[in-house]
Amino acid sequence: MPSDRTPLLAASRRSIDSAHSDERAEAEDNAIRGASPTREGWSTRLREIVLFIWAVLATAVIIVLAALLQHNESGAPGDKPTGKRNLIFMVSDGMGPATLSLTRSYRQLVEGLEYDDTLTLDQHFWGTSRTRSTDRLVTDSAAGATAFSCGKKSYNGAISTLPDHSPCGSVMEAAKRAGYTTGLVVTTDITDATPACFASHVRMREEENEIALQEIGEGPLGRVVDIMLGGGRCHFLPNTTDGSCRLDEIDVVKMAQEDHGWTYIDDRAGFDTLWAGENVSLPLMGLFASNDVPFEIDRRNMADMYPSLSEMATTALRALELATSQSDKGFFLMIEGSRIDHAGHINDPAAQVHEVLEYDKTFKAVSDFVKNSKTESLLVATSDHETGGLATAWQSPSAELPVYNWYPSVLARANASTLFLTQKFYQYLRAIKTDPDAHNDLEHWINNTLVVPGLGITNAHPSELKKLASDPEHAIFTLSKMISNRARVGWSTHGHSAVDVNVYSSGGRYADDIRGNVENTDIGKFLSKYLGVDNEAITKELKDKISWKEPSLAGMPLEDVMVRMNSEMEEVPEYWLE
Secondary structure, eight states: OHHHHHHHHHHHHHHHHHHHHHHHHHHHHHHHHTOOOOHHHHHHHHHHHHHHHHHHHHHHHHHHHHHHHHHHHHOOTTOOOOSSEEEEEEEOTBOOHHHHHHHHHHHHHHTTOOTTOOOTGGGGEEEEEEOOOSSOSSOOHHHHHHHHHHSSOOOTTOBSBOTTSOBOOOHHHHHHHTTOEEEEEEEEETTSHHHHHHHOOBSSTTOHHHHHHIIIIISTTOOOOSEEEEEOGGGGSOTTSTTOOOSSOOOHHHHHHHHHOOEEEOSHHHHHTTGGGTTOOSSEEEEOSSSSOOOHHHHTTOTTTOOOHHHHHHHHHHHHHHHTTTSSSOEEEEEEOTHHHHHHHTTOHHHHHHHHHHHHHHHHHHHHHHHHOSSEEEEEEEOSOEESOOBSOOOOTTOSSOOSOOOHHHHHTOOSOHHHHHHHHHHHHHHTTTOHHHHHTHHHHIIIIIIIIIIOOSOOOHHHHHHHHHOGGGHHHHHHHHHHHHHTOBOSOSSEEOOOEEEEEOOOGGGGGGOEEEEHHHHHHHHHHHHTOOHHHHHHHHHHHSOOOOOOGGGSOHHHHHHHHTTTOOOOOGGGGO
């Protein structure tokens, strides 16, 4: 076949060369005679010129298109979107890298998965974040959330307030001012540090009653939140009402409804009427617990009373999506897995794995929303800090050598949090105050009512039961130590640690600014940049409206000085030990 083709190609080439030779010869003859080129010569030359120009233009277009395609796929530093967009920011309060290891191995055990099976979070790992505040290497949630909301560092305890005690504009306030619809979803009090930093400004995080007022719209900027779902109902009820924790008679719920147009629900039945977000009238405030929504390990047995984090998050997402369907602006939603932190504070590994699994479930729901949304959407998630100094290993005090293992099967046998069991213990103690015979049998009751059915521990040592009976004030820590020791899970503190925390994202070209190892303030700055909003303009307006001056410790009351100096300590709330 090649031998048959070659003569044909050669003949064709000779024919083309001959034609070109004839044309050149004719052109040379015309030039010698001074004659004008023939019409055919001009036509040929013009055709060659046109083809050359077309080829150059086509090449240029291809190069430009290739460059644009590469830019769209990878993005450039400083790139930001235009047009309508949604941003969902998730905070896993108190979740450090070891918590992910703990939960991943636990899930593999209880669901019979292979060792290489991972959480949804693992599949969206983006980088890590440094967490220190201005006055401590170990931050608290208030300073951590201020970094997210304002993009600025501040002291432990600060709620969107800077070290000189001046307010800083939050990304949520700036987003609302720019026309976005906004929301907060948490499993702790809606007035707790993380949500508070997005919608209020106070000097110390303990001012939750004032935070409640600002969140409904009584702050200097008016209402900046369109949907709030979580706990903390006690801060919204007057002190004349059962279940209130306010020090005054202000009915914040009534004020929210009458002065700011809020729709208010406070139980599971009310939540169910929202039809997963299809039947929501904004602004909406849903407060489903007096304080915190129960730990997930306990809530799953009380689902008829309390919605889960994933249920609240998906309801808020749908409500915000419908509310912005006809708008040229999207929405900004902050979702917090709040009680991962609380489980770390009490060193309860069983409660913590269930909190993280529910958070991971919520993360998947949000990432699916982002993937399927017709509007440009982005998910960014991180932690404000790690809590507990968790280690998936434990050195027994009596062991000469460490054991290279830990046992998630111990956690799998637990059916309740140590907080729930402690509360049950206190209820029993109050009930038997006048019954000395019951006190004599207290260790037996503890073992058979709390330890065996609650923790799944059938080999409690007599010294452990004696400790619980004789020191009920610290029962929550004793119970946590019992399960942690048997699982070979170690803790270094009941507070926070300074370890870097993970950053997760749905990805895409716009999230490159927070890839790798970044400061927590870089994440805050990115949130505002992605939404295209101006925090500084909000800061200026706040300073014009709020009277403030830099404090001096010398001029502060002693109790305020002590709060200021010890604000990094997030001890177990007093009501846990009542």
